[in-house]
Amino acid sequence: LMVVVLFFTLSCAEQKSDKIAAVVDRSTMPRLHALDITTVISDSGITRYRISAPQWDIYDKASAPYWEFPVGIHFERFDENLKIDANIHSKYARFNENEQVWELRGNVRMTNISGELFETEHLFWNQREERVYSDTIVKITQTKRIINAFGFESNQQMTKYLFKETRGVFPIEDK
Numbered sequence: 001l002m003v004v005v006l007f008f009t010l011s012c013a014e015q016k017s018d019k020i021a022a023v024v025d026r027s028t029m030p031r032l033h034a035l036d037i038t039t040v041i042s043d044s045g046i047t048r049y050r051i052s053a054p055q056w057d058i059y060d061k062a063s064a065p066y067w068e069f070p071v072g073i074h075f076e077r078f079d080e081n082l083k084i085d086a087n088i089h090s091k092y093a094r095f096n097e098n099e100q101v102w103e104l105r106g107n108v109r110m111t112n113i114s115g116e117l118f119e120t121e122h123l124f125w126n127q128r129e130e131r132v133y134s135d136t137i138v139k140i141t142q143t144k145r146i147i148n149a150f151g152f153e154s155n156q157q158m159t160k161y162l163f164k165e166t167r168g169v170f171p172i173e174d175k
Contacts, residue, residue, distance in 0.1 A: 026061045027059070027061045027062045027063065028059075028062075029059075029061075030057035030058055030059050030068075031058050031059070031060045031061065032056070032057065032058040033055075033056075033057050034055070034056045034057075035054065035055055036054060037051075037052065037053050037056050038050065038051070038052045039051050046080070047078055047082060048077065048078055049075060049076065049077055049078065050075070050076045050078070051073065051074070051075055051076075052073070052074045052076075053069045053071070053072065053073045053074070053093075054071040054072060055069065055070055055071045056068075056069055057069075057070070064096060064097075064098055064099075065096075065097040065098065066094055066095060066096050066097060067094065067095040067097070068093075068094050068095075069092065069093040069094070070092060071091075071092075072089070072090055072091045072092060072093070072106070073088075073089070073090060073093040073104070074087065074088070074089045075087060075088040075089075077113075079113075085113045086110070086111055086112050086113050086157075086158070087110070087111050088104065088108070088109070088110045089107075089108070089109045089110075090104035090105060090106055090107065090108040090109075090123070091105065091106030091107050092104070092105040092106045093105075099126075099128070100126065100127040100128045101124060101125065101126050101127070101128075102124065102125040102126075102127070103122075103123075103124055104122070104123045104124075104125070105121065105122050105123075106121065107119075107121070108120050108121065108122070108123045110123075110158060112157065112158035112159060113157065113158075113159065114159065115143070116140060116141065116142050116158070117140070117141040118138060118139075118140050118158065119138070119139045119140075119141075120134045120136055120137065120138045120139070121136050121137070122134055122135070122136045125156065127156070130155060130156045131153065131154070131155065131156065132153070132154045132155070132156055132158060133151075133152065133153045133154070134151055134152055135150075135151045136150070136151065137149070137150055138150075138151065138152050138163070140152075140163075147163065147166060147167075148166070148167045149163035149164060149165055149166045149167070150164055150165040151163070151164035151165065152164060
């Protein structure tokens with residue numbers, strides 16, 4: 001009888017439920033947190049870009065709303081035959097929605113439509129101004145030469161660029 005009464009008493013005892021803390025500051029919490037994403041962007045029904053990232057967070061309530069790709073991002077641009085003609089890869093990316101500026105950091109590698117490879121550690125892409133720029137060391141590998149510079153500016157297609165403080169080896173023909 002004692003065992004039954006003890007069992008009944010313990011089973012009917014009030015259990016405390018776990019409570020989670022309320023969200024105090026919504027600006028530090030992402031509205032969207034997605035893992036292993038791949039998305040395509042089309043224009044007039046034609047696929048133009050593909051974006052892949054291991055993680056994508058959107059902070060829409062921050063004072064300056066932004067998207068963050070803390071584990072890196074990969075962009076690919078397609079020509080009219082759906083062949084990749086340019087790409088960008090980095091270990092970290094952040095997109096400021098208000099300013100329309102991308103910041104890419106960590107082993108940033110870009111290949112333009114001419115096949116030139118741009119490598120740097122820090123790069124900005126201002127979509128409003130259609131301008132790409134960096135204030136760090138940049139290495140550009142072309143078919144016949146390698147250029148090293150400390151900073152550069154370019155159009156967003158990476159076809160017209162201006163280097164600052166350049167160094168490199170340029171082959172010349174003996175005549």
